[in-house]
Amino acid sequence: MLKRFFSSLSALLLITACATAPQAAEPQTASGSGLVSAADPRAADAGARMLRLGGNATDAAIATMLALTVVEPQSSGIGGGGFFVRGTPQGDVATLDGRETAPAAAKPDWFMKDGKPLPFDAAVLSGLSVGVPGNIALAAEAHRRFGKLGWAQLFEPAIALAEEGFRISPRLHDFLIRNPERAAHGESGKRLFYDEQGQPLPIGTLVLNPQLADSLREIAVDGPRGFYEGRQAKALASAVAAATPHPGKMQPSDLAAYAAKERPALCGLYRGWRICGMGPPSSGATTVFAILKQLEGFDLAGLGSASPIAWHLIAESQRLAYADRERYLADPDFVRVPVEGLAKPDYLAARGGLIDPVDAMASVEPGRPDGAPPPAADGVAPEEGGTSHFVAVDGGGTAVSYTSTIEGAFGSGIVVGGYYLNNELTDFSFIPDRGGQPVANRVEGGKRPRSSMAPTVAYAPDGRLAVAVGAAGGATIPAQVARVLIGLIDWGLTVEQALALPVIFAPGDTVYVEAGSTLEDMMPSLRELGHKEVLARDLPLKANAAAWTASGWQGAADPRSEGAIANE
Template sequence: MKSKILLNLSLFALLISSLGTSLHAQTYGKNGMVVSDHHLSSEVGVSILKKGGNAIDAAVATALSLAVTHPEAGNIGGGGFIVFMKADGDVTTFDFREKAPLAASPTMFLDENGEIRDNSNHKGLLSVGVPGTVAGLYQAHQKYGKLPWGELVQPAIDQAKNGFPMSFGLYRAALQVSKRDSSYDILQNFFRGPDGEVVAPGELWKQPALAQTLEAIRDQGRDGFYKGAVAEEIERYMKANGGIITQEDLAKYEAVERKPVKTTFKDFEIFSMPPPSSGGVALIEIMNLMEEADISKIEFNSTAYVHLVAEAMRRAFADRAEFLGDPDFNPEMPIDHLISKDFAKSRFENLDLTQASKSDSSKFGQLYGGDHTTHFSVIDKDGNAISLTYTLENSYGAGMGSDKLGFIFNNEMGDFNPVPGITTSTGQIGSDPNLVAPEKRMLSSMTPTIVAKDHKPYLVIGSPGGRTIINTVFQTVLNVLAYDMRIDRAIEAMKIHHQWLPDRILYERNLLSPDTRDALEAMGHTLIPTTNIGVLMGITYDARLRAYVGAADSASEDGAAKGY
C-alpha cells in the first residue's frame, strides 16, 4: 500500500509539473534550446543536445517523441518539412510531404455527377497520402546527424512502452475522440487502458503497439517502416478497409532535399520552405509587400495595419492558388518572380490603402487545409538550427489505423484540388498545379522558417493551423523584425487571417478593438471572430546576453521551451 501511495504521489507531482504558466514563460539557454508542443518531448530533444547530438539529432528524437506524446499531430503516419541552417550559415531543406498513391487519379473523389463523394477526400482511407515522416527524418539524419540513429529513436520507444502521465489537455481530447463513430476505428480504443476506460489525468498512458513499430524503425532505419512487417501490415489494413496504398507505394517513397526560398528584410535574411509547401513563397511575397509599404511607420494593431496586412495576405493567397503545386510535376512555376522585390512593387501598386479589394471566385482562391499540425524549433550550441513542421492534416488525421501498428494515418489527400477546373467563392479550388496525380505531393501551407542576422540564426519559428499557418508565421516574423517584440510577446500578439477566398478577415476574439473592427467594415472588409489562430514555437538569439530565448504558445497546454 505504501509503495502504491508513493507511486501515485510521484505521478501527481509529474502531472502538476506539466501544468501552469511556467511552461509558457520565456526560457533561456546558453547552449541550446528545444521548443515543442509537449514538455516531455522538448526534454527529450534537450537530452540529445546534452549528449553531444546536434540540432538534426535533437529534431529526430523530438519528432519521434511527439508521435507518442502529441498524437493529434505528432506522427509517423503523416509528413512535413525541415528548414535547416547550418552553423556556417548555409541553409537547406528536407521535403517529406506525403504523396498520392500510384492508384490515385484527378477524379478519384468524384461521383457520377462530378461532385465530391461522401467527403471522401477528407474522410476514409482514400484520403490517406503515402506517409513521409520516417523517410524525411532518416534522410536528414543520414546526411547531417552525429549520434547513432537507434539512440535517437529509443526515447520515443521508452515513452510508448513505459507510458507517460496523461495530462488534462490530452485527456480532454481523448474523451472527445473516443466517442467518434466506429469508422474512426483506431480511435475507439486508442486512449483506453487495460480496464477499457480512457486513461485518467495523472495515470500512465502506454502504447505497446506503437513501441513495437518504433523498435522496427530503430533497428532497420527507414526500411523498418517502408519495407518488411510494418509495410506488409499497412498494405493488409488498406486492402481490408478500402484504401489503395500498397507496399510498392511505400517502397518507392523518398524524401527530397531542396534549396530554400529566401529574401531580405531590413538587415535580416529570411529562409523558408519551397514548394510543395506554399508557405515560404507566400511568406516572402507578403514580407516584400510590407517592406514596400514601410510597415515600421504604421502602428501595430491599428486600422491601417490590419487593412494593409489583410490586403497583402489576399494577394499572396491568390498567387498561391494560381501557380503553386508539386515542383516535380510543375517545373515552370514562376517562383523567382513571385518572391522578387520587383513583383512586390507591382503588387503594391494596386493595393488601395483606404478600401478593401474584392476577391474574384472566378479566378483563384484558398486551398483546403486542416488545422492540426505541430511545429517545433531547435538550436544547438554550435548554432545549427532546425525549424520543423509536420502534420496529419486534421486533428488525429483520418482517425484510422491498424491496432497492430499503433499509429494514426493522415488525411492529407484533402489538400489536393478535388474537382478539376472548379473554383468557388466558398474556397474550393480547381487550378491545375495541385490536381491529384500518382506520386504527386499535395500543396501545403506549412511554413517552417529561419531568420538570420550576420549569417547566424536570429529567429527560428513555425506554427500549425492549416491554411492559417502562413499568415501566423508571417505576423510573428513581422512582430520581431519590424516591431522589435520579444519572442513570447510576438507569439501571443493579436493575429488575423485572410486567404483570398472566402473573402473575409478572421481575427482573434477580444484582441481587436471594436472601433478598429467598425473602421475596417467601413472600408469594405467582412470580419469573423475566432478563438485562436496558430500555436507558435519560437527561438530567438539575444546577442547582449549571448543566449537563446525560447517560448511556446500558451495555446498549447502541454507545450514548453526547454534550454540548457
C-alpha cells in the first residue's frame, strides 16, 4: 500500500539555457532585502556588503567566492573552479560552467605508470592533479552578463581580508591538523599556517597573506587577463609543470585558452515543483533529479522523516541514480551524454518501478536511456570533499546558487600567488578503459572532469522562485541536495530543519548513514529491509540554502559547519 502507481506523469523535462516557467501568481519580492548564506561568516559578510552597495545576487556571489579564497583556503577559491546557477522571479534559469580543464598535453594514460594506476596520494601531490582553474573566468562571464557593480569593487573585501589579516577558525585549524601533507606541502603553505616546529598556528591567530592580496589586486585591475595571461599565468603553469613527473606538462597557453561556458540548464518537475540545476560535466542535476523523480510514486509525505521505510526508499533511489551517473556522465564536449534520456519522466518512472518498499534490490545496474551511447566502462575516480557552496538572493528576488571547489582539502598542496591550486584532475578516472571499452570520464587534453557539484534552484507549483540550495562533500553532494528538497517539499520542513536532516548515502550496494544521527538508530531496520551492508560513517557534509517563506527569503547554513547568514 505504500507504493502508488506512477500516474499523471509530469510534462517532459525542459532542457534549455534559459528555461522559462509560468509567471509567478503575484510579483515576488524579498521583503526589501537580500541575503547571503556561506560556509564562513566573513565570506557571507563580503557578499552582503555588495548588496548594501546596490549590487545584485551575482555581485554578491562573486565577492563571496573571492573572500572564501582567503578565509577558507582548504575548500575553494581562485585556484579551483565552480558552477553557477542563476534563477530569476520570472522563471529564467542560466547555468555557467567554470570547471577546470586538463592541459592540452594530457592523454588517457595520464595517471598510469607501468600499466597500473598511480597511488591516489602520489597523483594528488603532484602537478598531474592540477587542472586549469576556472573560477576567475566564471566570475568574469557571470559579471559580464549579470553583474551590476564594477568588477574591482567585488574584490575589495577579499583584498582587505588578505592584507589586513583574518583569524584562523576552529574548522580551518582542524583541517590544518588533519591535512599537513597538503597544507604544508610547500614552503608558502608552511609559512602561512604553521609555526617553526611544524605545528598548526592556534585558533584565533591573525594570518596575513600579502601575496594573495597582490594577486587579487592585479586581477581586480586587469580583469581575467590578469590571471590567464602574463605574469600570473606563467607562474602558475611553471609551478605545475615543475611538479609534473612526465613530459606532458601544463603550459601558459593552457591558461590563455581557458573559457567558462554557458551550458543548458536542466529543469524538470517533481510533485509540481520545477527543479533546475547544472548539467554535464556536472552530474549534479541529473543525479538529484533522478533521485527525486524515481521517488514520485511513493508517499514520502505520509511516511514522514522518522520512517525507516522512507530512508530505505531514498537509499534505493540513490543506488539507481548513481549507477547511471557512473556509466554516462562526463564532459559533453568529449562524450555523448544522454541527458534528455536520463531525465525523461517515463524512463525515471520505470527505474523507480524497480524499487520495492519493503525489500532492497539484490543488485543495481545502469539503465538504457534514450540516446545512450554504445556501452562504455565504469571508471575509478575517488572524490573528495574540499568544496564550498553559497547562495545569494538580492532585493529583486533573483537567486544565485554557486558551488566552488579545489577538490580535496588544500587541493594539490601547491601554492601560487598566495592561494592553493586544485587537485581536480583526480576526478577523472585513473583507468582509461576496461575490457577494451573506453571509460567516459577518462583523461583527455582540454577535457573537464565529471563533477558531483549540484547548485540548484527550485520553483514552487505557483511559479514562485522558492529555493536556492547546494552542498559540499564530493559524491555525497547530490544525496545532500535531494535530502534538502525532500525535506522542504515532502515533509514541509523549514529550511533550517531541512539542512539539519541526517544524510543517507548509497552510491552502490553499501548504505552509509551519518554517524551520530537518528539514522544510526535505524540501521537494524534498514538491514531488515534487505540492505546487506549498512555502515555508520562521518560523512563530509556541508550545505547552504535559502528558501522563500511568508515573511520573505530566509537563509540557512548547515549546523555541521561554521556557515552563516548575512543580510543586506
